[in-house]
Amino acid sequence: MVPPPGNWITAILLAVLVMPAMSIDKNPKSFSYHRFNGTHYSVFTAVGDASINGGALQITPDSVNDNFSLLNKSGRVMFSTPFKLWEKTASSNHTSSDTVASFNSTFLINIFRKENWTGGEGLAFVIAPDLSIPSGSDGGWLGLTNATTDGDPSNQIVAIELDTVKQEFDPDDNHIGLDINSVRSNKTVSLSDLSIEISPASPKNYSVWVQYNGTSKVMDVYMAEEGKAKPTGPVLSEEINLKQYVKQHSYMGFAASTSREVELNCVLAWDLTVENLEEEKKKDRKWVKIGVPVLVLLLVMCGVGLGYYWHKRREAEKPINNNILGSTLKSLPGTPREFRFRDLKKATNNFDEKLKLGQGGFGVVFKGVLPKENLEVAVKKFSREKMKGIDDFLAELSIINRLRHKHLVRLLGWCHKNGTLLLVYEYMPNGSLDNHLFGGEEKTLSWDRRYKILSGVASALHYLHNEYDEKVVHRDLKASNIMLDSNYNARLGDFGLARALENEKTSYAELEGFPGTFGYIAPESLHTGKATRESDVFGFGAVVLEVVCGQRPWTKIQGFHFLVDWVWSLYREGRILEAVDERLGKDYVVEEAEKLLLLGLACSHPIAGERPRAQEIVQITSGSMSAPDVPPFKPAFVWASMPPTGDTNTTADSTPITTSYYGSGWTPQVVSRESYVAHTSNSLV
Missing domain, CATH: 1.10.510.10 (Transferase(Phosphotransferase) domain 1)
Known part of the structure; x- marks a missing residue:
């Protein structure tokens, strides 16, 4: 959809005004996974004893029937693509002037143990230099290091551990810690005082928020039971300049281990947002040299855009083109009738709330009357964001288009105009079963x-x-x-x-x-x-x-x-x-x-x-x-x-x-x- 003329001018002037001040593109890279299966091996790399099955990232083996298969295991599941986490500022030799990426890693975990299991060893969110896992990283090494490499700066790892076993250097067997190149945490916090048990006898899911501010160089970690709001204060907060410890291009994911004590280490969902760092832009004085010609060019583009807008506005009253959804729609057998948007808008009194019949996750349904045909209809207006809405629209259209049964609601036609998706059904005068019950x-x-x-x-x-x-x-x-x-x-x-x-x-x-x-x-x-x-x-x-x-x-x-x-x-x-x-x-x-x-x-x-x-x-x-x-x-x-x-x-x-x-x-x-x-x-x- 073309924006109104005022928005064109405002957007272009704003773009010109802010160009000199922009040195880094901070559009984040975001990923959201609320379920996992075998197809995700194309997105994640599982190493060691880790796998992706049962709807989760299984960082260690997932079985309650064979305890032997759980003993002394370690694994990692990492996002297969690295992230650029810092870049050096060309104008300064001081570390404090370097640009470090902010990120937010939110995940849902279940660390499960049977009643007769003590539970061990733990799970960690980890930033690592590569997709490998050290040999011998089972037991108290949490899939992060081993007896030889622990504490070595060349590890270049930073992790947030959720530890369920007390080592000599740990406060207890239920704590969270910030690990830098070692399982001997730089900072630990006991969770028992916060009424959080990482691996309780009665299974429980926990949401964990790991947030890093690349400007203040502070790592904050929050934790709460699934379904509860993010706490107002972090359970762990520590200042750390990631550039000092991790590779410029590093990988993010999870590590875990078991020993003679076992548990199931499952990640059920993961939302990740990482600041997108690009190479430093040219200095501001260069923008001054090109600012005027760029402004002239943008104003010309503005004129072209305004012309296009008025052209599209005049076209709005013309009949809809059957190709508007492209070849996908044309390929549907027996393509149903295409309605004019203006006819459906008039039939529903501009989608009047008083004519709303119902509402769901995919859209709102309105009652409409087509006077020329003396026909009552139900008009479903899709309300989800555009691309997903088209997928839902085509899915519904492709299936119900050819369904013919006396106990199915009959599809009459469709409409797609300026990004608005509509399906037209026969009207059911007695409404829904739910309403009558x-x-x-x-x-x-x-x-x-x-x-x-x-x-x-x-x-x-x-x-x-x-x-x-x-x-x-x-x-x-x-x-x-x-x-x-x-x-x-x-x-x-x-x-x-x-x-x-x-x-x-x-x-x-x-x-x-x-x-x-x-x-x-x-x-x-x-x-x-x-x-x-x-x-x-x-x-x-x-x-x-x-x-x-x-x-x-x-x-x-x-x-x-x-x-x-x-x-x-x-x-x-x-x-x-x-x-x-x-x-x-x-x-x-x-x-x-x-x-x-x-x-x-x-x-x-x-x-x-x-x-x-x-x-x-x-x-x-x-x-x-x-x-x-x-x-x-x-x-x-x-x-x-x-x-x-x-x-x-x-x-x-x-x-x-x-x-x-x-x-x-x-x-x-x-x-x-x-x-x-x-x-x-x-x-x-």
């Missing part, structure tokens, strides 16, 4: 309608999983994404997260972790980051219980933290019908209610392979198959050490996962790992 007593759904809605969703799910020419996983099946037409028929919608499974694969994974909504996410998806047909079935099970019980999946009821746990306890005690929505009174069919509650529990089974398939669900809701068998006690979630069999086979490129309580990434915008794992691993509800 929780919109007040006047909207209480009858039993017949509830049963019909669930049958319709089951049919739509079977179509996506088995009947469409591609296997599609919806990935966000929940009550607010189930729409109701004028006859209260269910229409599954919002395919912003849906993905097709290609090349006979049975799962879909994203590098950024598993998206979705709290209460509807299958436990295995949190550990593997993969969406499967089984994870869709888990979401359907949550919807079934929600519809029958009239309670949201995350409802705390009678001491239980989740609806499914409460229903399972009633089933075990032979009182499952007490879970039926009390607003229905006795106006429901007992046999149908019991069947649906058992179906909901079966679909919520913690083990993916034990859940019914979509085809069986349709047969159960239609009455051609009896209710599923459900164990009286909710089974424990097991993170299998080998890929499951049958319909739950992972993709060919998936990495085998070892049994580990914590060893995978998480999706912070959805649910904390503690609460979800506590829910899914409790076998006696």
Whole structure:
């Protein structure tokens, strides 16, 4: 989009005014990883006994089944590209005048030990000169040095250690330290006084912030439990001029070790921002010599820009070009209708808030009326940042464009104008299922309608999983994404997260972790980051219980933290019908209610392979198959050490996962790992 004329002039004048003062480009290099898998070996280098699996950087081996494999290990996982951390100022021979890069390294760790483990040795964030690891760096050397090299200035390493074993020079077995070329820390702080235990008996994740100010030459480290805000004060703060200790181009990453005492050293997420240092610019007097001609040139460019702006403004009222999304859109089979932006803007009264039907992570949906066609529509306006928005837009368009089923919301067309992405759907006059379940007593759904809605969703799910020419996983099946037409028929919608499974694969994974909504996410998806047909079935099970019980999946009821746990306890005690929505009174069919509650529990089974398939669900809701068998006690979630069999086979490129309580990434915008794992691993509800 071309900016208004005033912004052009302001931007250009500002650029000219600040040019003489700019000697260094400080645009930072930023990286964010909230989940890790085998594909990240192209980004990170794992050396020693380290690996990337189970959704995490495993700095030492990740297994709770084989203690021998954990003994006396050391490893590093480093970002494969070095960073320029300092540069010498040409005009001065004084170290204090040198430019040193600032950086911020924020990471989520889990240092896990079983109850019978003492725990050892520790994990460190490290700046190193290369991608190697010293031999014999296990035990108290933390994967940083060894008995020969410790203390040698040629190591050129600086590290922040989280140490779980007390050496003769350590304050205790639970401290943080600043290490320079040695595991004998230059400064240590005991964490026990701060109520932080690095490796507690009850597993716990910690967020760690390592911040370095290249101007003040101060290293600050903050630490807090996952989900808590960054503390106001650092747990460790020390002045250090990195230029004196590290190579100009150094690597960043993590090191860890074990000895005869063992622990699992996992990094679950990592955000890294490093100041981008460039070579020193030419002196200011040279800018003075070229400033005037540059200003003239920029003013000419300003004139050209203004002309282009007014040209684009005149073009705004012309019909949209079908090539606006390029060859990607043109290649879609049966490309849907392209709407004019001005028509949709008028239909929604300029996207009036009063006409808003709903809002989610991908955009806002407005009601619109096209008077010439006497047609009511729902217009979805994508709201995410531009490039990601286009990806979401094309993903939804490419999938739903060819879907044809009476229980799916039908796509009518699309629009892309000046960076604004719009999808146009048929309007559902009765809104969402969620609104009817929780919109007040006047909207209480009858039993017949509830049963019909669930049958319709089951049919739509079977179509996506088995009947469409591609296997599609919806990935966000929940009550607010189930729409109701004028006859209260269910229409599954919002395919912003849906993905097709290609090349006979049975799962879909994203590098950024598993998206979705709290209460509807299958436990295995949190550990593997993969969406499967089984994870869709888990979401359907949550919807079934929600519809029958009239309670949201995350409802705390009678001491239980989740609806499914409460229903399972009633089933075990032979009182499952007490879970039926009390607003229905006795106006429901007992046999149908019991069947649906058992179906909901079966679909919520913690083990993916034990859940019914979509085809069986349709047969159960239609009455051609009896209710599923459900164990009286909710089974424990097991993170299998080998890929499951049958319909739950992972993709060919998936990495085998070892049994580990914590060893995978998480999706912070959805649910904390503690609460979800506590829910899914409790076998006696």
